[in-house]
Amino acid sequence: MGKPWKYLLPLVLAMNLTAGAAVAEKVKFGVLTDMSGPFSDLSGAGSVEAARLAIEDFGGEVLGEKIELIFADHQHKPDVGLNTARQWYDVDGVDVILDVPNSAIALAVNTLTAEKKKIAIYASAATDRLTEDSCNGYGLHWTFDTYSQTRGAARALIEQGIDTWFLLVADYAYGHSMEEAMREAVTGAGGKIVGSVRHPLQTLDFSSYLLQAQNSGAKIVALASGGDVTINAIKQGREFGLQQGGQRLASLLTFITDVHGLGLDMMQGLQFAVPYYWDMDDQTRAFAKRFHERTGKMPGEAQAGIYSGVLHYLRAVKAVGSKDSDQVLTWMRDNPVEDMFSRHGKLLPNGRMVHDMYLVEVKSPADKAYDWDYYRVVSTIPAERAFRPLSESACPITKGK
Amino acid sequence: MFELIGITPQVLFGQLLLGLINGSFYAILSLGLAVIFGLLNIINFTHGAQYMLGAFAAWMLLNYAGIGYWWALLLAPLIVGALAIVAERLLISRLYKLDHLYGLLLTFGLALVIQGLFRNYYGASGLPYAIPPLLSGGHNLGFMFLPNYRGWVVVASLTVCLTTWYMIEKTRLGSYLRAATENPVLTEAFGINVPRLVTLTYAFGVALAAFAGVLAAPIYSVNPNMGADIIIVVFAVVVIGGMGSILGSIITGFGLGLIEGLTKVFYPEISATVIFIIMAIVLLIKPAGLFGRAT
Numbered sequence: 001m002g003k004p005w006k007y008l009l010p011l012v013l014a015m016n017l018t019a020g021a022a023v024a025e026k027v028k029f030g031v032l033t034d035m036s037g038p039f040s041d042l043s044g045a046g047s048v049e050a051a052r053l054a055i056e057d058f059g060g061e062v063l064g065e066k067i068e069l070i071f072a073d074h075q076h077k078p079d080v081g082l083n084t085a086r087q088w089y090d091v092d093g094v095d096v097i098l099d100v101p102n103s104a105i106a107l108a109v110n111t112l113t114a115e116k117k118k119i120a121i122y123a124s125a126a127t128d129r130l131t132e133d134s135c136n137g138y139g140l141h142w143t144f145d146t147y148s149q150t151r152g153a154a155r156a157l158i159e160q161g162i163d164t165w166f167l168l169v170a171d172y173a174y175g176h177s178m179e180e181a182m183r184e185a186v187t188g189a190g191g192k193i194v195g196s197v198r199h200p201l202q203t204l205d206f207s208s209y210l211l212q213a214q215n216s217g218a219k220i221v222a223l224a225s226g227g228d229v230t231i232n233a234i235k236q237g238r239e240f241g242l243q244q245g246g247q248r249l250a251s252l253l254t255f256i257t258d259v260h261g262l263g264l265d266m267m268q269g270l271q272f273a274v275p276y277y278w279d280m281d282d283q284t285r286a287f288a289k290r291f292h293e294r295t296g297k298m299p300g301e302a303q304a305g306i307y308s309g310v311l312h313y314l315r316a317v318k319a320v321g322s323k324d325s326d327q328v329l330t331w332m333r334d335n336p337v338e339d340m341f342s343r344h345g346k347l348l349p350n351g352r353m354v355h356d357m358y359l360v361e362v363k364s365p366a367d368k369a370y371d372w373d374y375y376r377v378v379s380t381i382p383a384e385r386a387f388r389p390l391s392e393s394a395c396p397i398t399k400g401k
Numbered sequence: 402m403f404e405l406i407g408i409t410p411q412v413l414f415g416q417l418l419l420g421l422i423n424g425s426f427y428a429i430l431s432l433g434l435a436v437i438f439g440l441l442n443i444i445n446f447t448h449g450a451q452y453m454l455g456a457f458a459a460w461m462l463l464n465y466a467g468i469g470y471w472w473a474l475l476l477a478p479l480i481v482g483a484l485a486i487v488a489e490r491l492l493i494s495r496l497y498k499l500d501h502l503y504g505l506l507l508t509f510g511l512a513l514v515i516q517g518l519f520r521n522y523y524g525a526s527g528l529p530y531a532i533p534p535l536l537s538g539g540h541n542l543g544f545m546f547l548p549n550y551r552g553w554v555v556v557a558s559l560t561v562c563l564t565t566w567y568m569i570e571k572t573r574l575g576s577y578l579r580a581a582t583e584n585p586v587l588t589e590a591f592g593i594n595v596p597r598l599v600t601l602t603y604a605f606g607v608a609l610a611a612f613a614g615v616l617a618a619p620i621y622s623v624n625p626n627m628g629a630d631i632i633i634v635v636f637a638v639v640v641i642g643g644m645g646s647i648l649g650s651i652i653t654g655f656g657l658g659l660i661e662g663l664t665k666v667f668y669p670e671i672s673a674t675v676i677f678i679i680m681a682i683v684l685l686i687k688p689a690g691l692f693g694r695a696t
Contacts (some may be wrong), residue, residue: 171670199665200673204621204630207419208665208672211545215412232621239532239620241539241546263529 027323028068029055029310030094032084032109033124035073039101041257042300043124047071047099049294050303053287054310062317070094074105081105082112089116095323096121096313098306103127110139117325121309124302126253128388131352135395138325140332142353143275143305145387146181149252152386153273154185156359156379157220162248166218167196168209168233170225175201178224182252194218203229206236214245222250235266243269256300259362259374267374268364273357273386276304276341277375280358283340298372308341309353344383350395357386415545416662422551424658425558426613430635431642431650432562433609436569439645440582440602443493443504449632450512451607454481455614456623457519460530470533474615481611482604489603494596512628519625530618554616561612562651569647578602637680643693653691 029051033043048071055067070092074081082105088094089112097113097120100106106125113120114136121140122130128145154165165186169175179196186193195216197209210233213221221242223233230251237249254272278288278298287307291299299307316331317323337345337353345355360375368374390398430452437445458477462468468476488511496504532550539548569575581588581595589595614628621627642653657676664672671678683691 197669199669203673204627205423207422207551208416208662209669211415211419212412212666214546215409215415235622236620239539239548239550241548245546266529 025063025323026065026068026093027062027096027314027317028070028092028094029096029098030085030088030092031069031071031098031306032074032081032088032105033071033099034076034101035071036075039124041261042255043099043101043302046291046295046297046300046303047123047306049291050299050307051098051310053290053294054307054314058311058314062314063321063323067314074100074102076102076105078105078108082108085109085112089113089118095119095325096310098309099123099302100125101302103129106130106139107134110134110136114138119313119325119329121306121313123305123309131348131350132388132394133396135350135393135397137329137349137351137397140309140347140351140353142309143302144253144273144357145352146178146253147388148275148357148386149273150178150181150185151188151388152357152381153250153252153271153359154182154191155189155385156273156381157250157271158186158189158191160378162219163191164194164216164218164220165191166194166213166216166221168206168213168221168223168225169196169198170201170203170229171198172201175224178252182222182224201225201229204232206233207240210237210240210242214240214242214247218247220248220250222252224252231262231266234262234270238266255302256298256372256374260297260372264363264365264368264374267362270362271359271378273381274301274360274375275355275357276301277358277360277377278304279373279375280377287340304341308337308339308345311339312337312342312347346383348390348393348398350390350393350398352387352393354383354387356383357381411544412666416666417659418542418545418547419551420659420662421655422555422658423661424655425554426617426631426654427635427638427658428562428651428654429558429609429613429616430631431638431654432565432647433606433613434635434639435642435645435647435650436565436609437603437606438639439647440578441493441504441599442497442501443508443603444501445603445606446505446509446632447488447512447515448508448607448610448635449628449630450515451481451485451610451628452614452617452631453519453625453628454484454515455611456530456618456627457523457614457625458611459615459618460528460623463530470615470619474612477615478608478611481614482608485604485607486600489600493603494600497599512632516625516629523625528623530623532619550619554620557616558613561609562654565609566647566651634676637676639690641676641680641683641690643690646690646692649690649692 031048031051033047034040035044051069055069060067072084085097095118097109100109100122101124103125106122109120110130119138121142123143126146128147130139131141167179167182169179183193197212199209223230234249242249249270250272251270252272259267278284288298312332316328320327320331333347342355345353347353358380359378361378363374363376434445434448437443455477458480459473462473462476492507496507536550536553539546569578577593578598581598585595638653638657639650642649661672661675664675
């Protein structure tokens with residue numbers, strides 16, 4: 001038989017070489033998300049599916065190679081999240097990390113991404129520090145941040161004449177920073193804060209605070225808390241007839257999955273800003289229908305944002321003919337982001353993607369005509385007003401430019 | 402006068418009424434604890450979990466059997482009370498002759514197990530339970546908007562508390578109970594079945610917790626952790642009122658609800674702690690509690 005290994009060895013080596021070359025040019029996405037925890041409904045498996053849809057719409061290939069997609073659960077543990085990101089960048093050849101719910105993990109990934117000169121597209125982390133003091137140009141914040149949720153919504157509400165505010169704030173770090181953002185936003189837009197209460201985080205009974213809010217005569221009562229604390233506050237606000245008294249309730253960071261979980265009965269009349277609503281026009285509906293066929297749910301804000309981010313990135317890679325991060329980012333900044341998610345979208349040098357936001361009001365159960373028919377779009381908040389302008393940005397790389 | 406302290410009478414009356422409502426829950430729960438401690442000498446740390454079980458029983462009756470709020474108000478305490486009889490016979494009855502600490506450890510462990518099981522099965526985010534149609538809506542009292550349901554909570558809990566007090570202090574059954582507390586051996590010699598009396602008393606105390614749980618279900622979401630949140634406060638109420646004092650626990654429950662309500666106006670940040678501050682002061686001045694007899 002001779003010595004077959006003599007021929008085998010060079011063959012294997014040659015195969016390895018070509019495979020190596022392919023890895024270098026193959027575009028690979030990694031969705032780092034919450035697959036089982038509190039944010040798994042608004043991101044999670046739906047985020048992975050949204051990325052997959054974007055890749056399919058793009059044709060599945062770029063630079064002559066099949067586009068790959070992997071995902072992992074960070075379990076809300078910063079060490080797990082950061083180790084996964086490191087492994088993806090160093091070993092698995094991931095080019096772009098997507099989603100990253102949980103601001104703490106997103107901030108850690110952001111630093112790593114710049115170190116490795118890769119790209120991260122955040123769709124479900126809220127902190128605006130990603131594109132402010134912790135910015136680096138490689139982390140792209142695609143959907144919403146604390147500024148867009150407070151500033152845009154506050155101005156839109158004040159323009160409707162809802163200009164006196166009462167703040168109901170959870171007495172801990174997140175509540176305080178949200179309170180600060182709201183104060184800035186409301187007074188900046190010509191409104192007035194007529195009162196505020198800081199309640200202990202583990203508050204079960206809100207009746208006292210709600211009564212103070214009612215007596216303040218404020219036109220709107222804004223909540224800065226989260227999870228079941230907010231849910232209890234909203235529930236009791238309804239019980240105590242805040243709405244009947246002509247007051248409104250606002251929970252500024254609300255996802256469509258929250259509305260789906262709580263029900264219209266509880267949420268009706270609430271107003272807040274969203275980057276995307278599935279039932280806005282034919283384009284959003286077409287995407288939502290496909291998404292629904294795959295997942296049984298309508299796409300949420302973050303999930304639609306991931307679709308948009310992936311698509312814009314792939315277009316850039318195709319146009320540039322390379323996946324070199326700096327070249328790709330230049331193209332991404334120079335070209336408008338227009339797709340079913342983003343209108344008047346533009347990527348700023350600090351990594352913030354500004355686009356139109358929408359002020360929505362939750363429908364009453366009687367107005368609901370079909371499943372997931374939850375919002376009425378009150379007004380559009382134009383891109384340049386929805387997000388913090390570059391001139392006010394604290395981002396070190398764009399300051400003074 | 403009102404202007405002097407910086408609030409309007411509207412706010413003051415409103416907060417007093419709200420304090421009364423929250424005090425209702427404290428009163429029923431601490432009453433159950435006081436009854437159990439008085440006769441069994443057991444510090445029932447499972448009380449919070451049993452309150453949660455009451456709310457869950459109401460939720461299950463509605464969702465699995467289609468039985469509404471009013472029947473749940475009767476059935477849930479019976480179901481949870483029956484479970485309590487099993488627990489008392491199987492476990493707690495073995496500890497009467499031992500130190501308080503053993504009863505405390507056992508009931509605390511039981512509470513953790515029950516809460517863990519429910520959290521595992523139903524998740525931590527809570528389940529909705531609607532206010533019964535008869536009591537939805539509310540009235541404008543001029544100084545505040547009072548939801549009908551909250552008004553009902555005060556009426557229901559006052560009725561239950563006063564009935565319980567009357568039964569224990571003024572009826573023959575109550576006198577047996579008090580006699581058994583005072584001297585079980587002598588009471589037994591008079592032909593009264595003390596162990597059965599003890600079991601039924603425990604079941605009754607627990608049923609009170611379950612009743613409070615059903616009352617709470619439409620206000621807060623039905624949540625596996627709801628008992629753990631409230632039980633610490635209720636223990637503070639019992640300590641302030643004096644362990645084992647029936648009337649003391651009722652008055653203290655309502656009174657502390659009022660004080661807590663006022664704190665929420667004057668200095669909201671401290672509202673979660675104010676009861677414990679009062680507890681510390683009372684323990685320093687009157688270690689047996691406001692209505693307790695020093696032994």
